[in-house]
Amino acid sequence: MEQAVLNQGAERFGRGSYSLQLLGGFDQNVFEYIGEDGLRFIIKFLDAAKYRKASIIRELTWMAYLAEHGLNIASSIRSAQDLLIEEVIHGSKRYYVIAFTKAPGSPLSDLTSDxxxxxxxxxxxxxxxxxxxxxxxxxxxxxxxxxxxxxxxxxxxxxxxxxxxxxxxxxxxxxxxxxxxxxxxxxxxxxxxxxxxxxxxxxxxxxxxxxxxxxxxxxxxxxxxxxxxxxxxxxxxxxxxxxxxxxxxxxxxxxxxxxxxxxxxxxxxxxxxxxxxxxxxxxxxxxxxxxxxxxxxxxxxxxxxxxxxxxxxxxxxxxx
Incomplete structure (x- = not known):
């Protein structure tokens, strides 16, 4: 993914100086935003050629619905423009960018006995x-x-x-x-x-x-x-x-x-x-x-x- 796309997306949701650490995702499109001021969150870049905005809205709506009913869900983050979904265009490509709080804790480390x-x-x-x-x-x-x-x-x-x-x-x-x-x-x-x-x-x-x-x-x-x-x-x-x-x-x-x-x-x-x-x-x-x-x-x-x-x-x- 082009650095210009990553920079635009990070700047929409973040503030000040930062770095991005690749976490993975099937398309290698999930990053952790690490700000010098201590701000950390998860940011995803979704190729508009593969993902529809309506499907992203459904995803975020469902997560909010589950949270409202008592489940612990990593919550969505709004951008500086108060948007849950930002659009980044670079050349002929468009990306939808969404961000979430970084879930506290760590993965379940012991599947065999816990x-x-x-x-x-x-x-x-x-x-x-x-x-x-x-x-x-x-x-x-x-x-x-x-x-x-x-x-x-x-x-x-x-x-x-x-x-x-x-x-x-x-x-x-x-x-x-x-x-x-x-x-x-x-x-x-x-x-x-x-x-x-x-x-x-x-x-x-x-x-x-x-x-x-x-x-x-x-x-x-x-x-x-x-x-x-x-x-x-x-x-x-x-x-x-x-x-x-x-x-x-x-x-x-x-x-x-x-x-x-x-x-x-x-x-x-x-x-x-x-x-x-x-x-x-x-x-x-x-x-x-x-x-x-x-x-x-x-x-x-x-x-x-x-x-x-x-x-x-x-x-x-x-x-x-």
């Missing part, structure tokens, strides 16, 4: 899902906004990436057929975070602070749970996965069910959604990342993913 915190994580997701239910009595602004449906993303609407291979494509079509047949009633389907893994919240003084709601959409609640499990399992070695996923699942679901109800039928579908997340992740990388730009370890990891997907191998053996 099951009390994993239960709180599940409880937070359960609260989100309860608020994300859309029923006949939902009259608030947030429930009148046109959040995207689960299959509105380019990965579903655009051509399947040839790089993924035909055998993966066969599995993709099979999973999509199953997903399209699932009911979308208010107790199973609603507004979800859609990426609430362990790197999208911090733990501070025993409480969880959630952030990064850029993928919020309508989806099945069971899929959102599956995302948390899928990414947590990737942090443990193969020989410990079975034991870990069982304890993680019990703790997470225990917290979740304290805030939101989910029927046994949908809970039993969670392993299916875990495997779909694995498939989705591989297809996403195949479509949006240049194979030649990956390091060797990433390529080897993806090749192993592909082999498991083609053979129909489940990510984990989760007995429910």
């Amino acid at each position: 099951f009390a915190m994993i239960e709180r994580w599940g409880r937070g997701m359960g609260s989100m899902h309860k608020l994300g239910k859309k029923d006949s009595t939902s009259a608030s602004l947030v429930h009148r906004m046109a959040f995207p449906q689960w299959n509105d993303h380019l990965i579903f609407t655009d051509a399947f990436p040839e790089a993924a291979g035909e055998r993966v494509h066969t599995q993709w079509r099979r999973y999509l057929k199953e997903l399209e047949s699932l009911p979308q009633d208010q107790d199973s389907y609603g507004i979800v975070h859609n990426d609430l893994h362990h790197n999208n919240f911090h733990v501070h003084n025993g409480e969880i602070v959630f952030f990064d709601f850029g993928d919020v959409s309508y989806h099945w609640f069971a899929y959102d749970i599956a995302i948390a499990i899928y990414h947590a399992v990737q942090t443990v070695p193969e020989h410990r996965k079975a034991e870990f996923v069982a304890r993680f699942f019990d703790s997470f679901l225990s917290g979740y069910l304290k805030e939101n109800t989910l029927s046994a039928d949908w809970i039993e579908r969670i392993p299916f959604f875990i495997d779909f997340r694995n498939l989705y992740s591989y297809v996403y990388f195949s479509k949006f990342v240049d194979w030649n730009e990956m390091d060797e370890s990433t390529r080897n990891y993806l090749l192993a993913m592909k082999a498991d997907i083609e053979s129909g191998q489940s990510v984990v053996n989760l007995s429910i």
Whole structure:
């Protein structure tokens, strides 16, 4: 990203002298603003060719709605012009720039034994899902906004990436057929975070602070749970996965069910959604990342993913 873009965005939200530290993001577009006066916050640069302003407004509105209802959310920051979204133009490119308070605390450091915190994580997701239910009595602004449906993303609407291979494509079509047949009633389907893994919240003084709601959409609640499990399992070695996923699942679901109800039928579908997340992740990388730009370890990891997907191998053996 051009330095001129970074400078314009930082100057809209910051003050005085500063530096920007790259934190990451799929497009390498998330930075920490570090001011010489001690001011620190998170700033994101969104390419207008990929992101619509309306979707950003929905994201910020949903975050504010959750915060109003008691969840700890990294709050939005307004610019010097009192705007939540700034536009930066450089040459022929336009970027939307948004900023957030830096979530206090740090990532959950112990996924393998801090099951009390994993239960709180599940409880937070359960609260989100309860608020994300859309029923006949939902009259608030947030429930009148046109959040995207689960299959509105380019990965579903655009051509399947040839790089993924035909055998993966066969599995993709099979999973999509199953997903399209699932009911979308208010107790199973609603507004979800859609990426609430362990790197999208911090733990501070025993409480969880959630952030990064850029993928919020309508989806099945069971899929959102599956995302948390899928990414947590990737942090443990193969020989410990079975034991870990069982304890993680019990703790997470225990917290979740304290805030939101989910029927046994949908809970039993969670392993299916875990495997779909694995498939989705591989297809996403195949479509949006240049194979030649990956390091060797990433390529080897993806090749192993592909082999498991083609053979129909489940990510984990989760007995429910």
